[in-house]
Amino acid sequence: MNEKEYEMIFCIINAGFSEEVMDAAREAGARGGTVIRARGTAGKEAEERFSITIHPDKEVLMILVPKDIKDAVLEAVYKSAGMGTAGQGIAFSMAVNKTVGLQ
């Protein structure tokens, strides 16, 4: 069991952009990630209000990083696939209590 402080970064991006995001995250110091397929639920009302098109097929990219590089990875993710890009991604991090299996 590892007590070193880690954070889990979740990136919700349009399907097909996970490699691009992961490349950016690697450059900022991340080692690897796991991708889950998902589906967005934003309604038509939101699409009209914000004049954006919601791509329903999504990918959730989970990247576990040490706390000290979290900001750099988040920034890299935002630059490569933020809301202003084709990836239309959002990213957030959560502090994790315990980690097992990391070396």
Place this chain on the structure above:
Amino acid sequence: MPFWDKLKGNERDNSEEKQENEPERNGSAAPFGLELLITIVEKNKAEFYMDMIQAYEVNFQFSAPAHGTAKAEILNYLGITDTDKAVIFSVVREDKLDDLAYMLEQKFKTVKNGKGVAVSVPFTSMIGTSVYAFLCNAVNTVKGDE
């Protein structure tokens, strides 16, 4: 009087007489903390690990198919053909987490193709007493929606 005592129909303040398996949680209404355990393992080992985790009084878990992000050239270099994984989400009681983490650590080291990563994230709030009782397996403490 703590909200939890009302649920149990216990009118007196019995903070000193708490049962052994009900840890004091700084005045929290809920006797057991809950955490979301996220376990990432090889796809074909997901069922094995879910069975293992279930033994730690885990009543609710689900898995989602996923894949790793290793690049093709690295996979070719190492002779790995697929990156299919499963992400298991389990709701675990805080007091069971240390034992569960130890078990997972041992299994990750010893099971063939069973390497994985697990992290836990604490829950901060929850609505519904019966749902809470179900998630923390408090079978003798909460009956129905009392």
